[in-house]
Amino acid sequence: MSISGSPRAGRLFDAHMHLYDPVLLAALDRDRQKLPLPDIAIQVVNGTRPDDWSRIATLVSPYGTRLFKAYGVHPWRVNDLPEDWENQLRSRLREDACSVGEIGLDNWIEPRDERLQMDIFERQLQIAHDLGLPPTIHCVRAWGLLMDALHRGPDLSDGFLAHGFGGSVEILHQLADLGAYFSFSAYPADPGRKKMRDAVRACPVDRLLVETDAPDMVPPESACRFPLRDSEGKRLHHPAELATAYALIAEWRGEDPQTLADQVEANFYRLFGSKTNPGA
Numbered sequence: 001m002s003i004s005g006s007p008r009a010g011r012l013f014d015a016h017m018h019l020y021d022p023v024l025l026a027a028l029d030r031d032r033q034k035l036p037l038p039d040i041a042i043q044v045v046n047g048t049r050p051d052d053w054s055r056i057a058t059l060v061s062p063y064g065t066r067l068f069k070a071y072g073v074h075p076w077r078v079n080d081l082p083e084d085w086e087n088q089l090r091s092r093l094r095e096d097a098c099s100v101g102e103i104g105l106d107n108w109i110e111p112r113d114e115r116l117q118m119d120i121f122e123r124q125l126q127i128a129h130d131l132g133l134p135p136t137i138h139c140v141r142a143w144g145l146l147m148d149a150l151h152r153g154p155d156l157s158d159g160f161l162a163h164g165f166g167g168s169v170e171i172l173h174q175l176a177d178l179g180a181y182f183s184f185s186a187y188p189a190d191p192g193r194k195k196m197r198d199a200v201r202a203c204p205v206d207r208l209l210v211e212t213d214a215p216d217m218v219p220p221e222s223a224c225r226f227p228l229r230d231s232e233g234k235r236l237h238h239p240a241e242l243a244t245a246y247a248l249i250a251e252w253r254g255e256d257p258q259t260l261a262d263q264v265e266a267n268f269y270r271l272f273g274s275k276t277n278p279g280a
């Protein structure tokens with residue numbers, strides 16, 4: 001792997017991550033000697049349940065990066081929601097948000113209630129449509145169900161994000177036809193994840209975004225430039241690995257890193273709206 005530095009200082013955009021996570025924040029705090037981190041302009045911080053939403057609302061970046069906020073109910077968090085979750089979510093989103101996320105469908109998690117997942121997901125697609133915000137979608141082993149929900153749901157042709165995309169190239173094209181953008185991290189660097197690298201290559205250049213999903217989806221150790229562990233030694237995805245993802249994605253696609261970074265920046269603003277663009 002060749003890493004030729006970051007393409008544009010201060011111009012890297014993390015389309016999906018979880019900076020409020022207490023385990024991540026504690027690990028980063030221990031890692032302070034490595035600050036300041038390179039080159040990140042904006043991080044989109046995604047909540048997964050009401051407890052996260054209140055953490056995100058008051059969050060300040062330890063890096064001095066700009067944070068943009070997304071609130072949603074993740075498919076792993078659909079049980080035990082408070083009665084008024086939908087009202088709480090709508091008011092968080094109206095305060096300050098660039099996306100409804102992280103929401104989605106997951107047929108890998110056990111145990112699961114697929115009908116409840118679908119109900120909560122579809123209600124959030126409607127909220128996204130009502131508020132004019134792009135949804136950020138997690139999907140694992142539920143591509144058929146996702147396509148069904150998108151076909152019968154509200155019009156999302158202004159854009160939505162299929163984050164950490166792990167589906168086939170065929171599904172990628174079907175989602176792109178409906179308005180999808182796709183974000184990828186350094187995670188597919190594992191030699192066994194060829195299908196994910198194929199999707200990175202197949203992604204239309206005007207729909208491509210970059211993410212970390214920190215602290216989750218840790219790339220293979222050999223690809224990591226910013227190793228990070230929690231207090232029990234478990235590996236975490238460091239937010240600074242965003243620069244690694246940019247470099248690897250350019251390499252996999254055979255594109256000039258600088259040109260790709262410019263394109264990703266344009267895509268980021270097109271999806272998340274002018275409100276995230278200080279120059280707009």
Ligand SMILES: [Zn+2]
Pocket residue numbers: 016017018046102213216
């Ligand atoms: Zn996530």
